[in-house]
Amino acid sequence: MDSTNTSGMVEQFIENKKKIDQIMQETAEQEGKIMSAFRAVTNKIVSGSTSSLPRRRRSYINRDHVDANDRLMKYYFNDTPRYNDTKFERRFRMCRHLFLRIAEDLELEYPYFQQKYDARGYLGFSTFQKCTLSLHILACVNTTDINDEYLKMAEKTTRDTLENFCITKI
Template sequence: MKLSLNKNRKEGHEHLYCDYFADNCVYGSKDFKRRFLLSRNVFLRIVNALESRYEFFQLRYDVRGRRGFTTLHKCAANIRLMAMGESPDTMDDYMRMSERTATESLYTLSRVVVETFGDVYLRKPSLHDFQELYVAHEERHRFLGIIGSIYYTH
């Protein structure tokens, strides 16, 4: 018989919120970007879009009345998995999420992000997109010719 551990999901969520999202959070926006490889604003846009469209990403309670994971919690765990290339079982300590739950929500997150944002962000760039990228790159780096260069694709 397998015992169900009380991982205290609520405490895990509160810890995550205080570290990255509270008004006086422990880690700033630079730390967030380094750990999740995207800005906090983009992250929150993803969280809000998924929460409003998919029941899986809404806070629910199981038949025993135990609280599930919040949208913020699921997205943070899985974006961190993707960003850092970690294994799903590493989410147990800090995020209080089992390997099975992390794997299931990683699969779901990947699928619904493509469904939700694919038409806008996962398309072939247009000529206009390239022109905007070219201008932005020139303004930031002060030299031309990087777009399309094999040496600068990583």
């Protein structure tokens, strides 16, 4: 290598290093601005002054999902269900034994599918309700709002349940 070629490479290296340093400085400035904005928003949220409007409480609709669960159990899962195995298979597109196995596996493996008490102290949706909902939507290609009438489940809860069902590994 000759010295002219080496000195040219050194000059190119120094020039590139300056460009990189300049980019790094600009990036650090942008990160500083972003962090400053983030801190300001966080402080507003913590202090509770995100809006000058009064905070509205969520409305609660009593859907009586406990009664819906009792009805589901009486119709399909009790010792002497109202509907026989043929009707069950037509409605759920699978045999009762397979459905029970799926529901049991979900309940054992995934906390979301375990029946728990909600923040108000009321019993939440049962494993059978959540599993019925998910399989029914997937098998029959129903919309999420139809379950408000049948299983007494709100549309958001229906979407959450279906999402959790789809990410499980049965």
